[in-house]
Amino acid sequence: MRVYSNLGNKDTRSGFGEGLAELGRINPNVVALCADLVGSLKMQTFIDENPNRFFQVGIAEANMMGIAAGLTIGGKIPFTGTFANFSTGRVYDQIRQSIAYSNKNVKICASHAGITLGEDGATHQILEDIGLMKMIPGMVVINPCDFNQTKLATLAVAEYKGPVYLRFGRPAVPNFTTNDLSFKIGEGILLRPGSDVTIVATGHLVWEALEASVELKNYDIDSEVVNIHTIKPLDENIILNSVKKTGCIVSAEEHNYMGGLGESIAGLLATKYPTPMEFVATQDTFGESGTPAELMAKYGLNKDAIIQKVLELKKRL
């Protein structure tokens, strides 16, 4: 069994910050915008190195999305930065009309996604953003799993032409992906082969899935762990190939079960290869204040929740 070790806890937003800084050095067309959250989005290095390519728009997210759309005319590649909630729900129509329907090359970079932003509570958390964004025609939706992958994803989206929603988080979490795991938009990564159950995870839940997979050995269950970082377009083959082998699947994500990765997988399997499935996700609820670990436990989004769902799934087969 391939072992993944935690190279040290790091926040995924800092992976974005490093990726953006590198883009500033290698791609003169990359510009960045922020709605008064430079520190939270880790954009300061890019700003220091490229002050003329950064636009502070103040607390005005709708205007930021429109400006980003306009900047593409003339060849710029704008990266917008604010929390996931204010990157999506607050500006849905601006994204829909000025960016997606207009096919503008804007990268919507969203930090503090999910419930793990913690203490600020439900006004700042969002568990609906994947659904909101994947419903928009032509929008690519990416949710990387750790610092290294977020950095690679940031670099990759600059090379892709078209609108992208890139989602990452606030807390320091295990950084474990290594250089041999290359990042390609739309290509899932088989992290650990197994034969009894497929666990498909995205974002912060990928590490939890790996931990669960180790512990499932104690139940004599050999699990396959797949990292889907690109929720749209979905890597259908890696999922279908896996369930054809294991015969059952658990999805895991820091998002509502409606509209998330699990829903996309269920839709795929229902039409192409009906397979028993369980969802590790929030159950149509808002979040609340608390520490990230407390919230992940309370809302069933951690290693233990994954193990429980695998056992439930196995029981009903």
Add this chain to the structure above:
Amino acid sequence: MSNLEFLENLTIQVRRDILRMVHKVNSGHPGGSLGCTELFVVLYFNQMEYTLPFSMDGKNEDLFFLSNGHISPVFYSVLARKGFFPVKELNSFRLINSRLQGHPTTHEGLPGVRIASGSLGQGLSVAIGAALSKKLNNDPKTIYVLMGDGELQEGQNWEAIMFAAGKKIDNLIAIIDLNGKQIDGSTDDVLPMGSLKDKFIAFGWQVHEVENGNSIPHLIKNIELAKSNLGSKKPIVLLMKTEMGNGVDFMMNTHAWHGKAPNDEQLSVALNQNRETLGDY
């Protein structure tokens, strides 16, 4: 034929295009389109510098953005008359499989359109982005954006108005179509907006009042004046008074024709008031 005479003749022909387009599909927005016909003719045939064929990036060209996308008939007619696409394509306005969607979009690849608009209040932000892009590219040309007056009730505009002044966007000319009317009635009845002049001044803009936005010579004079003030660290707005439905007597002095097409009889009356000049499509 003098240049002014040509522009006047073109204006009449564009009015005919607008009326015939909306009549054919019994839908669309003739009122605001007719009110802004002179402006579109002046911008595209007299004031803006650009080249054909159309390129999305428009480097070293003046760019125009339409924020109040419902007046697409006048936009399409003027683009076609200028040669962005064949004039006969005006025949496909609002029909299935057409590039001339009800509201303008880049989605079908219609030359001349750089952003989708229709959901109101978004165009100024986009224009500001394009203005910033020009500055980054050391491109000296100008961005024009047209907005309706009722449209200023959308809050995003005021984010953009604040930004443009605060960040000294001085390669942009915004034009407000002050026809005082919106779907449900006069802007004063629907939602009084107070003095737009005072508001723009308070936000730090240069304000040019255009008393008659339906006079071609007056428009030319005012746009040239506005252009002479570009590059002065302040954004520019033209508050342009127009008459909704201009050129068709029964469509003027009312908001009734904001989003309604004429029937056969009404079309015939309207076309008689605007006799063919440059050839119908």
